[in-house]
Amino acid sequence: MQKLDVSLAERSYPIYIDRGLLGQDLIRGHVRGNQVMVVTNETIAPLYLDAVTRGLGDLQCDTLILPDGEQHKTLATLERIFDALMAHRHSRTTTLVALGGGVIGDMVGFAAACYQRGVDFIQVPTTLLAQVDSSVGGKTAVNHPRGKNMIGAFHQPRAVVIDTAVLDTLPEREFAAGMAEVIKYGLIRDPEFFQWLLDNQAALAARDTAPVAEAILRSCRNKAEVVAADETEQGNRALLNLGHTFGHAMETFTGYRDWLHGEAVSAGMVMAARMSLELGWLKQADLDRVSDSLAAWKLPVTAPEGMARADFSELMALDKKVQNGRLRLVLLNQIGDALVTGEYDPNALTRTLEAFCER
Numbered sequence: 566m567q568k569l570d571v572s573l574a575e576r577s578y579p580i581y582i583d584r585g586l587l588g589q590d591l592i593r594g595h596v597r598g599n600q601v602m603v604v605t606n607e608t609i610a611p612l613y614l615d616a617v618t619r620g621l622g623d624l625q626c627d628t629l630i631l632p633d634g635e636q637h638k639t640l641a642t643l644e645r646i647f648d649a650l651m652a653h654r655h656s657r658t659t660t661l662v663a664l665g666g667g668v669i670g671d672m673v674g675f676a677a678a679c680y681q682r683g684v685d686f687i688q689v690p691t692t693l694l695a696q697v698d699s700s701v702g703g704k705t706a707v708n709h710p711r712g713k714n715m716i717g718a719f720h721q722p723r724a725v726v727i728d729t730a731v732l733d734t735l736p737e738r739e740f741a742a743g744m745a746e747v748i749k750y751g752l753i754r755d756p757e758f759f760q761w762l763l764d765n766q767a768a769l770a771a772r773d774t775a776p777v778a779e780a781i782l783r784s785c786r787n788k789a790e791v792v793a794a795d796e797t798e799q800g801n802r803a804l805l806n807l808g809h810t811f812g813h814a815m816e817t818f819t820g821y822r823d824w825l826h827g828e829a830v831s832a833g834m835v836m837a838a839r840m841s842l843e844l845g846w847l848k849q850a851d852l853d854r855v856s857d858s859l860a861a862w863k864l865p866v867t868a869p870e871g872m873a874r875a876d877f878s879e880l881m882a883l884d885k886k887v888q889n890g891r892l893r894l895v896l897l898n899q900i901g902d903a904l905v906t907g908e909y910d911p912n913a914l915t916r917t918l919e920a921f922c923e924r
């Protein structure tokens with residue numbers, strides 16, 4: 566088993582990575598009180614809920630099964646979590662267990678941040694994307710119809726338990742979406758990892774155990790380092806947002822239905838790379854490498870059909886990185902070296918949108 570620590574100012578928490586962890590007592594070991602509620606969705610429950618609850622039998626263990634899908638990452642669904650906690654009389658010493666992908670993790674984390682002003686929660690991520698990104702770092706949120714993750718809180722989990730065996734049932738499209746966030750770490754801060762991902766593309770696509778575990782470990786290590794240095798995004802944590810300003814606009818435009826988060830991030834990273842080229846920072850050869858690395862996973866590298874430049878402008882203006890009305894973007898100097906923009910030529914953004922949108 567691999568173990569990493571996320572070292573924060575006030576406390577640290579572990580990330581465990583191995584095949585078969587759901588059958589062990591790791592989750593139980595991080596529950597401090599005598600109540601737990603395992604929250605999952607209707608797709609994951611028949612696959613993995615029993616394996617998780619089996620190890621919690623000496624506690625009051627309640628379960629809640631939510632509908633599946635990004636369109637359900639809402640305040641209304643959050644209310645169902647609070648209703649269940651109240652109905653089963655959970656106290657402030659309860660622990661929530663988020664069993665699922667990033668949608669479940671973000672919602673359960675936010676519910677844990679709010680319920681009785683904050684209770685413990687444990688992340689048990691079941692998608693590649695959640696294992697490499699969303700389960701680590703304590704960003705929790707729900708969407709608003711007008712903007713992605715607009716209502717949320719920073720609330721760190723007690724532990725992250727990554728059982729890589731659950732990826733055996735993950736559909737190919739979801740696996741590829743997770744690879745977009747994996748490639749992101751290479752692009753923003755780890756050029757050797759970027760090259761390693763290219764070299765191991767075939768083995769990763771075949772889901773060979775060792776390279777998949779290594780990709781998860783190196784991703785989590787990158788994320789843990791960034792979060793440890795800037796837990797609440799006062800500075801460099803924003804680099805983890807590469808591609809997300811464009812990507813969140815695409816997700817919102819498509820009503821949180823057609824495009825997966827990782828797919829929107831993929832197209833968004835290509836747009837960010839193109840804008841970096843327009844500013845004279847990134848070389849054309851590197852833009853091509855960014856685009857090819859994502860296209861190799863059949864990820865989108867262009868904007869959704871029908872999305873106009875005005876749609877991007879309107880939705881990007883709501884990005885959480887906007888400061889005093891000024892849009893800040895995460896762009897690339899080169900592969901492995903990202904920055905958050907200060908002043909930049911706004912024509913570079915106009916030219917980028919012209920390159921990706923018909924109108």
Ligand SMILES: NC(=O)c1ccc[n+]([C@@H]2O[C@H](COP(=O)([O-])OP(=O)(O)OC[C@H]3O[C@@H](n4cnc5c(N)ncnc54)[C@H](O)[C@@H]3O)[C@@H](O)[C@H]2O)c1
Binds near residue numbers: 714731733735742827
């Ligand atoms: N908090 C963060 O730092 C952070 C980081 C990245 C993404 N996110 C958020 O995460 C969400 C996307 O997460 P996601 O890509 O995991 O999507 P998801 O949670 O919707 O899961 C994707 C699909 O896979 C299914 N699934 C999950 N595990 C499975 C398994 N083992 N076998 C079979 N099917 C399985 C789910 O039921 C769902 O249909 C977005 O809302 C995004 O905003 C948050």
Ligand SMILES: O=C(O)C(=O)C[C@@H](O)[C@H](O)[C@H](O)COP(=O)(O)O
Binds near residue numbers: 713803
């Ligand atoms: O952990 C972070 O910080 C990230 O930005 C990770 C992103 O991959 C993730 O999608 C995150 O939810 C985006 O946050 P937001 O603040 O832009 O909504």
Ligand SMILES: [Zn+2]
Binds near residue numbers: 698746809826830
């Ligand atoms: Zn993301």
